[in-house]
Amino acid sequence: MNPRLLIAAAIVVLLGLGGAVRVYFALENQAYHPPVRSLGVESGFPREQALKDIAKDREAKAKAKKYEAPTYRTLPFVSSRVAVWVVAQLHLMFAAFVLAVPMFAFIIELIGYFNGDKRYDRLAYEFTKLLSTSFSFTASFGGFLTFLLIMLYPAFTNYLMEIFSWTFFPYVALFFAEAGFLYSYYYGWGKFHPVVHLLLGLGVNVVGTLIMFIADSWASFMMTPGGVSDAGALIDPWAALDNFTWMPINIHRFIGNIAFGGSVAAAYAAWKFLGAKTDEERAHYDWMGYMGNFVAISAFLPLPFAGYYLAREIYGYNQALGIMMMGGAFSWLFIIQAVLIGNLFLAANYYLWLGMGRIEGTQSYQRYVKYLLAAIAVCFAVWATPRSILASVSEIKAMGGTLHPALGVLGVMSAKNTAVNILILTTYVSFLFYRRTGKRPTVAWAALGNAVQFLIFFGVSGFVIALGVYGYFVDAATRIGLSIPQVLSVLIGMVTMTVIDAFMLRGAEQTGETHWGKLPAISQYVLIFIAVTFTWLMGLMGYVRSGLRQHWHVYGVMRDQSVDAFTPTLGFATQVISVIVIIFFAFIAFVFWLSSLHDKPDWGSAGQGPRGSHGPGGGRH
């Protein structure tokens, strides 16, 4: 045998054996083996001891930790800014309602006391019924707001306390007094001598106004701080309270609250009208709605003038703040405001024109309605015209800028001031027509009176338009100053025409009867629409007043360092405002429902009528 072959065969056999052994061990390694523990490692593992040491260390650190006052805290699902915004605005809305309703309830009761007409007394009581629950909601939202501020903005809240703590005791004392007056006024209806009851009503109003004045000082200080050093230290407490915008905001809110309260009370009447079962109920709630709306629109007409005063003071405090408001980031907000106010004017006039239908002999005035509507539509369009147009690049090139070649001239202050003054005058004329429908003056000078009123209306309109046109040819300072004679001429014109009308219609012959309750249902939805629009407007103006501070808690004194220190877009702001408005109406619906319970029969006494004389004030109805 060849020895070489033998050697090769031996090598192959050896390799084969080696491979078989390798495969065996490989398979053996993959088979299951029970775990084998090292006793040495197990006994020496310090896990439990380590855990004890960690816990001990943590406890020691916790005990040694120093207290650090937080500057901000946050909420899990909503930003601090939005949470405070929503609650503050709801508090303000209920507060406005609670402050406003007693004002016109008191005046209506006073009228009833002097003319002896019991309907006025009943109407005043009906308005007052809305107050007690609203007062509780105001206080609840106020408490909620305070807790939110302490929780989310502790450093800022501490700073405000540093400045205004001296006002807290008077504020609380006034709140107790307000509760005393308000509940005595409500529960004491018909239980006291009318003069005593009227004095209680006066007390509610005086104390309520003082409460508002104190709260306004806190809010206005945040926008236009006074009485503090550059570093924010308190120097003069009274100057902090009586800061630049304190009185303008007091006046603006005083008038605005009446307009807002009147519109919500009118919405209540509209709600009751729509659900009324009898003609008598419909007549009563039609009248109530008319009175509420009359209060709202009467207060609404001078509101822009109070707004001018406030804006002027903002400019006076800091021009950059004023420019930011009217010419900067917030300028487009006033286009939204124009849409709201335009709608208010349209709706208020429409309601008055519909209201003429309940009076016999209305035809002589209804023929003018189309002209009034045209004037309102034109003024509305002018007021809502923006200074610069949103346009594509090609459109901007074609226009030679963002100003529209024809409409650009309407987007300036001269045109807008003129438009709003004419709107006010037109609405006033609608009211004058309504007031005169169904009456024929019997005084000898009636023709002259009419002619003078006519001259005043056209004279004032011409003067306002002439000043508006003149504004295009003068410098800015003069142009701004022109708004004052425009406003004054409109106010004087309205007062003069009212005085002439009052004397002219004394002892006027009644040519047609007023049929309260004979009004289409749409008129009541118009009243509710007016209330929604007023509420929305209040939310919008609340936003601009507060948002104007931008990234400052207290403008120029205390900067907002939180994650919410940015100013949101107008689109986002309008979404928040709508949420606030819907929540407010959900709450106010509850107030309406509670007030309505008073008229329902007692449980178990179905068919026996409402509690009537058992309820407050029943004796005087």
Added chain:
Amino acid sequence: MKMPVALNVVLLVVGSSLFYTYVGQLVPQKQLLPPAEVAIAADLTTDQMVKVGFEVVQQKGLCLTCHTIGKSGTLRYPDLAGVGDRAKTRKAGMDDIHYLAESLYHPDAFVVPGFKGGMPTINKPPIGLTDKEILCVIAWLQSLGGTPSVTMQTTLPDQAQG
């Protein structure tokens, strides 16, 4: 079928609110952020200062909220075009740098004829520019019709000590 009054009222309240919300979406949407704090190096060249100054003017300084550049007619606040040249002769005995510095640190010390005072003091809150930022703004103002000469080493009477 007649809709219940309550449903009509709910639809009216929600519908009106939605309409106004929609109007709010139609206007320009701009979110305002707090001005960012930018550290300005001490060794900037004058040309670099002009660029930084323009950024400050547009953002933190809020200058262009009121002032215009190259606009004529009935203006509410002085137009800034050519101010670099005018500043040299506005006040007798005062050079352009010191005049511009005075108009920022003490805006009412000199009010341009035909205008009203009331411009906020620029180195104090709410605007609160730093001394370095003000030097850069002066460089930019000088560049409008003049030649910037201010440097980061220029000292001004109102600068904070240290």
